[in-house]
Amino acid sequence: MAPSATLSHLHRPDGSATYTHNGYCIIGAVNGPIEVLRRDELAEEATVEVNVRMAVGVGSPKERHLETVLTNTLRGIILTRRMPRCLVQITLQVHSSAEEHTSLGSKFNSNLLLLPHLLHTSLLSLLSASIPLSTTLTSSLVATTPTSPGPVISPTAQSFLRHPPTALHVFTFSGDRKLLLSESEGTFDHEQWDEACEAAEEVCCKVSGGVEIGEGMEVEGVDENLEEWLRRVVREKVEGEQRWKGAS
Amino acid sequence: MATTQSAPTLTFPRPIFAALSPSPFLQAHLAPKNPIRANARAPTEFRKPGLNTGSLTHCNGSAVVRLGNTTVVCGVRAEVLRAEDVPQPIDPKADEEDDVEEIDTLRLLVPNVELSTGSTPTFLPGQAPSTFAQSLITRIRSLLLSTRLVRAKDLRIMYTPPRTTEDEDEEVQPEVKAYWTLYIDTMFISLDGDAFDAAWGAILAALRNTMLPASDWDQDLEMVLCDDDVKKARKLELRGLPVAATFAVFQGEEDEEGEDRSWVLSDPDAFEEGVCRESVTIVVDGKKGSGKIRRIEKSGGTVVGREVMKGLIRRSEERWEEWNAVLKG
Numbered sequence: 402m403a404p405s406a407t408l409s410h411l412h413r414p415d416g417s418a419t420y421t422h423n424g425y426c427i428i429g430a431v432n433g434p435i436e437v438l439r440r441d442e443l444a445e446e447a448t449v450e451v452n453v454r455m456a457v458g459v460g461s462p463k464e465r466h467l468e469t470v471l472t473n474t475l476r477g478i479i480l481t482r483r484m485p486r487c488l489v490q491i492t493l494q495v496h497s498s499a500e501e502h503t504s505l506g507s508k509f510n511s512n513l514l515l516l517p518h519l520l521h522t523s524l525l526s527l528l529s530a531s532i533p534l535s536t537t538l539t540s541s542l543v544a545t546t547p548t549s550p551g552p553v554i555s556p557t558a559q560s561f562l563r564h565p566p567t568a569l570h571v572f573t574f575s576g577d578r579k580l581l582l583s584e585s586e587g588t589f590d591h592e593q594w595d596e597a598c599e600a601a602e603e604v605c606c607k608v609s610g611g612v613e614i615g616e617g618m619e620v621e622g623v624d625e626n627l628e629e630w631l632r633r634v635v636r637e638k639v640e641g642e643q644r645w646k647g648a649s
Numbered sequence: 650m651a652t653t654q655s656a657p658t659l660t661f662p663r664p665i666f667a668a669l670s671p672s673p674f675l676q677a678h679l680a681p682k683n684p685i686r687a688n689a690r691a692p693t694e695f696r697k698p699g700l701n702t703g704s705l706t707h708c709n710g711s712a713v714v715r716l717g718n719t720t721v722v723c724g725v726r727a728e729v730l731r732a733e734d735v736p737q738p739i740d741p742k743a744d745e746e747d748d749v750e751e752i753d754t755l756r757l758l759v760p761n762v763e764l765s766t767g768s769t770p771t772f773l774p775g776q777a778p779s780t781f782a783q784s785l786i787t788r789i790r791s792l793l794l795s796t797r798l799v800r801a802k803d804l805r806i807m808y809t810p811p812r813t814t815e816d817e818d819e820e821v822q823p824e825v826k827a828y829w830t831l832y833i834d835t836m837f838i839s840l841d842g843d844a845f846d847a848a849w850g851a852i853l854a855a856l857r858n859t860m861l862p863a864s865d866w867d868q869d870l871e872m873v874l875c876d877d878d879v880k881k882a883r884k885l886e887l888r889g890l891p892v893a894a895t896f897a898v899f900q901g902e903e904d905e906e907g908e909d910r911s912w913v914l915s916d917p918d919a920f921e922e923g924v925c926r927e928s929v930t931i932v933v934d935g936k937k938g939s940g941k942i943r944r945i946e947k948s949g950g951t952v953v954g955r956e957v958m959k960g961l962i963r964r965s966e967e968r969w970e971e972w973n974a975v976l977k978g
Contacts, residue, residue, distance in 0.1 A: 462783035469784045473949040477926065512791070570945075579951035583958075586795045586944045591962050594942060598955055 403630050404521065408638045409529045414492075416530020420522040423557050424499030427518055429526035433489030441488070446481035448488045453519065456495045467512055467519065474573065474582050475523060480533040489532055491523050499558040513584055514558070516571045517542050520582075521631075528635055536576035539605040539627035543570045543597040545589055552597040554604050568593065572601035576628070671924045676901035679912050688717075688918050695894070695916040695968055696843075698850055698975050702858040709831075710859025714851040717918060718841035723833065723851035725859045729806070729873050730755065730828040741801065741825065748801035749794055757804050760789045760833040762848060768837040769919065785844055788946070789835075789852065792932060796891045796943050799856065803885050804829045806873055808866035826866040827873045831859070842918035845930060849893045854976055859885050891934040891943045892972040894965040897925035898952045911952045915964060926950050929958075931965040936973070940966050 404422030411417035414430035421427075434447060441448045451471040453464045471491075479489060498515065517540035524538055544553045544566035552570075553560070568587025575581045585594060606628045625633070667674045667687065678687050686692060696717040705711035708724035715721075732738060739751050752758055764772045764782045772779055778786075793799070806827040812819065833855065835848050863881035867874045876882075897917035901910040913929075914921055922928075927950025932943040942962065947953055953961065 462778075462787045465780050465783035466787035469780060470948050473926070477950055512787075575951055580947070580954045580958075581951055583945055583947040583953075585942070585946075586791070588941050588943060590941055591959060594945065594958075595955060 403625060404518075406521075406525055406634045408525060408634065414530070416526050416528070416532070418522055418525035418529050419496075420518060420525060422518055422521075423555065424497070425515065425518045426496040426498075427522040428494045428496055429522040430492045430494075431489065431523075431526040431530040431532065432492075433530060433532055434484040434487035435490065437486060437488035442486055443481075445485050447479070447484040447486075449476045449479060449481065450488060450490045451475065451523070452490070452492045454492070454494045456498055463512060467516065470516065470582070470584070471519060471523060474520065474538070475527070477581065478524075478534050478536050478538060478575065479527065480535050483533050489527075491526060493519055493522055513569050513571050513586065514542065516540070516584065517555075517573070520573055524631075525634065529638075537628070537631060538573050538575055538581055539631060540571065540573040540582070541601045541604050541627065543572065543601050544568070545570070545587065545593050545597060552593075552600045554600055568597075570594070570597045570601070572598055572605070574602060574605045576606075578602065578606050667920065671920065672901070675899055675921065675924055676910070679899065679901065680910070684912065686914060687920065690916075692912050692914050693964060695971065698972060700850075700854055700975050702854055708855075709861060710855045710857070712851050712854035712858055714847055714854060716843060716847045716850075716916065718839055719843060719847045719918075720838040721835060721847045721851040722838060723835045723848070723855040725855045726832045726834070727829045727859070727861055728832065729864075730757070730830045731873070732825050732827055735828075738825075741805070745800070745802055746797075749797055751801045752799065752804070753794055755828060755830075757801070757828055757830050758790070758793050758799060758833065759830065760786060760793060760852065761835065762786050762789065763834070763836045764840065764844070766836055766838065768840040772840075781844075785848065788845060788930075789848060792849065792891070792893075792944060793833075793852075796889065796932070796934070798853075798887050798889070798891065799831070800886055800888065803861070803883075804831070806864050806866060808868070810868070827864075829861055829864075831856075840919065842920070842922045843895050843916050846893045846895050846916065849932075850972060850976075853887075853890070853892075853972075856885055856887060857976060861885070889934045890969075890973060890976065891932045892965075892969045893930055893932045893944075894961075894968040896929045896931075896953075896961055896964070897921055898927035898929070898950055899925050900927070900950065900952065913953065913957065913961065915968075927952055929953055929961055931961060933962065933965045933969050935966075936970050937963070937966045940969065 407419045409417055411430055414432050416431040418429045437448050449472050451468045453467050520540040542555050544556045545568040546553055546564045546566045548564045568589040570585040573582035607626045684692055699715035701713040704713055705724045709727045710725040713722050762782055762785050765774050765776050767774045805825050807823045808826040809821055809823040812821055833852055860882040863876040864873050897914045899912045899914055930946040933940050934943055935941055
């Protein structure tokens with residue numbers, strides 16, 4: 402099932418997006434480039450600040466770790482050198498999360514389940530804020546389970562109850578199909594990791610048989626990879642904004 | 650007269666070159682055919698871990714680990730958590746291998762990392778834990794849980810009530826009266842890069858060194874009594890020996906052919922961590938061939954793809970053998 406997203410729906414921040422997938426709903430807002438605190442100012446590039454707020458409870462070290470991972474990844478794709486002495490502030494509010502994973506939470510760090518969704522939300526918000534980016538990113542959760550022969554792509558919380566996984570992986574690919582982020586945990590070997598990586602690459606940025614992506618080929622459903630999905634979401638937003646032109 | 654003076658040649662002593670332009674400084678070291686890093690190590694060379702266990706007298710287990718100039722002290726203290734103080738008791742599962750939930754929900758393992766000891770100029774003493782410290786604690790805690798290193802069985806204090814009836818066949822079920830909670834405090838005495846490997850090595854060594862006193866529930870006093878006798882104390886039975894290896898990816902300037910040059914440096918020191926954006930941490934358990942991977946963390950760049958990762962896993966497995974020799978030796 403493809404994720405659904407709404408762009409630029411908040412009026413105060415420079416860019417915003419709401420992203421819903423597999424029971425997770427995240428609201429993202431981006432402000433930038435704005436003035437930076439003296440303490441965080443970098444002379445040659447922009448500072449990237451990510452704030453993650455959970456659906457319930459106050460912040461904990463867990464969120465700090467997620468923020469660190471997100472900052473490291475997004476700093477690599479934002480053209481920070483174009484905006485020296487500035488701040489790009491990304492705020493991600495988890496609106497609802499699949500609560501079923503609490504049963505899995507002890508075995509696996511539930512951060513991994515949330516990470517792809519947070520990455521997608523922040524990218525969409527950055528696009529909505531027109532922050533200069535060097536590339537886009539697409540991310541996917543993959544589970545290795547003993548019951549199924551191959552890796553399971555973006556499993557839902559319910560499927561964890563039926564088939565408890567031995568390992569969970571999150572892979573993120575850039576627009577040019579390079580591995581941006583990889584977080585795995587559990588017990589696995591190199592072959593399983595490689596298989597999972599290949600499966601994730603396929604779902605994120607598989608080249609679909611010679612058809613130029615974004616040529617107006619509206620492919621709905623399973624055939625659409627995440628990169629095409631991303632392009633479709635942005636195209637729909639731009640088409641919506643250009644309606645005034647065609648209406649005259 | 651200014652005109653008669655020859656233009657000063659642009660030569661700096663090493664430390665000034667490193668401070669002024671850290672990235673070209675490191676690239677100048679790595680660019681030749683046989684690259685040697687600024688700290689005189691080869692790119693694939695780790696720092697040899699130094700280990701000293703049982704140095705703290707008031708801890709149940711302790712270890713001091715040194716990786717070059719990174720020095721970490723880890724102490725494990727055990728405290729009793731009474732079962733009646735637990736709001737929602739958890740019944741031990743039949744499958745002893747599936748005990749993570751018990752350890753997680755009862756918070757039987759409490760790791761903490763203290764960086765603000767004057768270990769590095771970036772973290773001033775007396776300040777609140779920095780983002781880096783919080784991130785480090787989260788990674789350590791989640792690794793402790795996901796590797797299932799400590800067995801819940803070792804942490805339970807059981808009590809078998811006496812028979813109430815004369816019936817010989819009646820089974821008397823032992824019940825959990827209390828738990829040992831392990832407070833794992835890790836202090837950085839000095840930090841010169843690779844905090845995670847050093848902290849994890851120290852925790853591993855300290856847990857291997859931990860002795861829990863023989864303890865029993867006293868029905869009359871309604872409290873846990875521990876035995877003073879060291880001979881009766883028992884060690885923790887750990888599951889496996891997961892060892893962490895961290896790599897930093899240095900991306901230099903383009904060379905003459907316009908190709909990106911990059912190097913993957915094992916066990917980066919503080920200077921290299923400051924220059925490198927991408928980092929990889931791999932946790933493996935077992936030597937080459939039979940080893941299992943327990944965790945991969947990679948973020949910050951695009952240099953390490955599937956091919957490079959294969960080599961890094963091999964390097965981590967070699968590192969496992971080094972740590973294994975040190976920890977067991």
